Amino acid sequence: MKQKYESWLKQTILPAIIVVALLILLLLLFLFATGYQRSLINLYLLYIILAISFDILFGNTGYVNLSHAAVFGWSSYIFAMLVKNDYNIYASATAAILLSLAMSIAVNAAFFRARAAYYTMITLAFSLLSYYLTYNLDWVTGGWEGISVSLGAMHLPAFYAFFAVTVAAVMTYRLIARSRLGLALRTMRESEEKAEALGLNTYSLKIIALAISSIFPALSGPLFVLYNSYVNPDIAFGLKNIFAPIIMALFGGSGTLAGPILGAIIITTLFEFLFTIQVPIRLTIIGITLIIVGLLMPKGLLGLAYRMKRSS
Amino acid sequence: MMSSAAIVELTLGGLLLGGIYSLLSIGLTITFGISKILNLSHGEFMMLGSLFVYLFFQFTGGSFNPFLSLIILLPLFFIFGYLFEKFLIRYLRSKAGEIQEGALLLVTLGAALIIEDLAFITVPREFGVPYSLPPIKILDLTISTTRLTILTLITCVTLGLHLFLRKTFTGKAIRATIQDWEGALLMGIDVNRISAITFGIGASLAAVAGAFLVMLYAVDAYMGLPITVKAVTIVILGGMGSIVGSLLGSIILGITEVYVSFYNPAWSFTVAWLILILILLIRPQGLLGKRIKRI
Numbered sequence A: 001m002k003q004k005y006e007s008w009l010k011q012t013i014l015p016a017i018i019v020v021a022l023l024i025l026l027l028l029l030f031l032f033a034t035g036y037q038r039s040l041i042n043l044y045l046l047y048i049i050l051a052i053s054f055d056i057l058f059g060n061t062g063y064v065n066l067s068h069a070a071v072f073g074w075s076s077y078i079f080a081m082l083v084k085n086d087y088n089i090y091a092s093a094t095a096a097i098l099l100s101l102a103m104s105i106a107v108n109a110a111f112f113r114a115r116a117a118y119y120t121m122i123t124l125a126f127s128l129l130s131y132y133l134t135y136n137l138d139w140v141t142g143g144w145e146g147i148s149v150s151l152g153a154m155h156l157p158a159f160y161a162f163f164a165v166t167v168a169a170v171m172t173y174r175l176i177a178r179s180r181l182g183l184a185l186r187t188m189r190e191s192e193e194k195a196e197a198l199g200l201n202t203y204s205l206k207i208i209a210l211a212i213s214s215i216f217p218a219l220s221g222p223l224f225v226l227y228n229s230y231v232n233p234d235i236a237f238g239l240k241n242i243f244a245p246i247i248m249a250l251f252g253g254s255g256t257l258a259g260p261i262l263g264a265i266i267i268t269t270l271f272e273f274l275f276t277i278q279v280p281i282r283l284t285i286i287g288i289t290l291i292i293v294g295l296l297m298p299k300g301l302l303g304l305a306y307r308m309k310r311s312s
Numbered sequence B: 001m002m003s004s005a006a007i008v009e010l011t012l013g014g015l016l017l018g019g020i021y022s023l024l025s026i027g028l029t030i031t032f033g034i035s036k037i038l039n040l041s042h043g044e045f046m047m048l049g050s051l052f053v054y055l056f057f058q059f060t061g062g063s064f065n066p067f068l069s070l071i072i073l074l075p076l077f078f079i080f081g082y083l084f085e086k087f088l089i090r091y092l093r094s095k096a097g098e099i100q101e102g103a104l105l106l107v108t109l110g111a112a113l114i115i116e117d118l119a120f121i122t123v124p125r126e127f128g129v130p131y132s133l134p135p136i137k138i139l140d141l142t143i144s145t146t147r148l149t150i151l152t153l154i155t156c157v158t159l160g161l162h163l164f165l166r167k168t169f170t171g172k173a174i175r176a177t178i179q180d181w182e183g184a185l186l187m188g189i190d191v192n193r194i195s196a197i198t199f200g201i202g203a204s205l206a207a208v209a210g211a212f213l214v215m216l217y218a219v220d221a222y223m224g225l226p227i228t229v230k231a232v233t234i235v236i237l238g239g240m241g242s243i244v245g246s247l248l249g250s251i252i253l254g255i256t257e258v259y260v261s262f263y264n265p266a267w268s269f270t271v272a273w274l275i276l277i278l279i280l281l282i283r284p285q286g287l288l289g290k291r292i293k294r295i
Helices: A002-032 A035-061 A068-084 A089-113 A116-136 A156-176 A182-190 A192-197 A204-229 A233-237 A239-252 A258-277 A282-296 A302-309 B004-036 B041-058 B066-094 B099-121 B145-167 B169-179 B181-186 B190-215 B221-238 B243-263 B264-280
Strands: B136-138 B139-145
Touching: A002 A156, A002 A182, A002 B264, A035 A204, A035 A239, A068 A089, A068 A116, A068 A204, A068 A233, A068 B041, A089 A116, A089 A204, A089 B264, A116 A233, A116 B099, A116 B264, A156 A182, A156 A204, A156 A239, A182 A192, A182 A204, A182 B004, A182 B136, A192 A204, A192 B145, A192 B221, A204 B139, A239 A282, A239 A302, A239 B099, A239 B264, A258 A282, A258 A302, A258 B139, A282 B099, A282 B169, B004 B041, B004 B066, B004 B145, B004 B221, B004 B243, B041 B066, B041 B099, B041 B139, B041 B190, B041 B221, B066 B169, B066 B190, B099 B136, B099 B221, B139 B145, B145 B169, B145 B190, B145 B243, B169 B190, B181 B190, B221 B264, B243 B264
Parallel strands: none
Antiparallel strands: B136 B139
16 A cells, blocks of 8 residues: 555656646746746747647547647637627636537537547648638637737736646646546557457547546636737637647657657747748748657657667 | 529539549548558649649740640659659558557648748749630630630549549559558559559649649649648548549539639638538538448
8 A cells, every 4th residue: 555655656746746846937937037938938838738638638549639729719719709798707718618618529529430530630620610710700700800808917817827727737637647547548549449349438438538638728718818818810720729739749759748748848949939030941840840750759759868768 | 693604604613623622632532542641741732733834834934825734744743642652651651550640640741831831932922824715605605615624624534533443453453452451462462553653643633633723713832731631521521432422522512612702702611611510520421431330
């Protein structure tokens, strides 16, 4: 019993403490940062949340849900639209979170009837549909201009909330990895037929994992709007956002806690750097990065580090 | 209320767009069937086809019939697709066991981004080929000969492909390999060669689609990725592995897009996506696909 407790302590609490300590460091940094640096830290937190929660489904089951970032988009749009019409902030945030979560579960319940690559494609098509819809429904969404809301001094509370969501995402990821649910999901990744033969209901397992992973982008939508007072189709449903979670998870090392966080930090830095200096071939640089990640680093940075450590 | 002339015009336009989509999605059906790898750079072949015809048209002084450039375009893109399979897809397929499906997606996405970016450097933001054959008049209808020629050519290519897959040895070998890779290997088919040929055919079909598209509309270098997703959605809509299904899905999509853009051009893409998603929500196995086992 004692030994079991100690191993649990070592494997669950310790990494969580390290991550929380790092996040507190970030919090302290935030307090002394200037305007641009603050929004940069916020952006890092957003992508850490997206990458980790994406990996709850992807790292455990191998299903690539490209509508993951779209949940964030819907949530921020619903929130912005409600606040714009003078509804209470807390009520609209709750409505936005619940509605986008329900939407994600409903459409994915249908999409999960398709498997592997087909599932990936349908979710990608759905994200693009969201993008075009926000463009076209310009009398409610403001078209390409997006929606600006003025909420006054909500920066610091929004940041604290972002911070709390990040911690929650990290904890949830860890808990799922160690639970029966995580074990069942990883069994499914090996072979869905065999998992079914063992008596697992793979369909409802997928839905449960998806619902848990969708909570976090749904939560971060209103927070993002609170912080930036602004949302437009490119922020919410742009191609960069659609592919960001999978790129980050794979870059760092999918299936581990530290992997997506590391990937989110490095890839966000790369994106910010490329889009600030406006070099003409920035897409080529991203493309080459993707090919290197896909071909040479199948287990991500962490896998590469492990291999190098073992060979030396 | 629409006049009958408008109905004829729009239906023809819809069939035309549907035909262009079908060239693209049939190519994707067979290449996906062979490799089982979701190739996100398929639409880039289409974009490169458009680009090739545009550049060819520019270099020949803008008076040369762009249809004649197809004679160079077809073998060129066949070789391009052949090499694409040989150097990238074959490598990915050999790694399929150890690399996750998500990583394969990243590689083809990366290839697509590189092709798009390099193409964007060479051309203006939007490009088109302003060339049209003299129109013909039947009663009070004016029918564009360019459109009619394109429609005829698309029909010929589709029928030709159908006959090729049914009657010739290589065609039968392609279908056998799609059905069962190992089985075909055991029957003495050189599956690697067949796979490369299939990608060659897929690439040249996509390039022809791009060539026709640029003769009708202005296109831009970033069209590749959205159109790839559209093609994949059409393939899923029609039912995986069903060439007739892809054809049907393409025509539904083409006609919808053209009719919607008659009323409101801004909505044409959105409504097309909406219809694709709605059909897939109701029938995830596609229109003509086999029923998926309910879990």
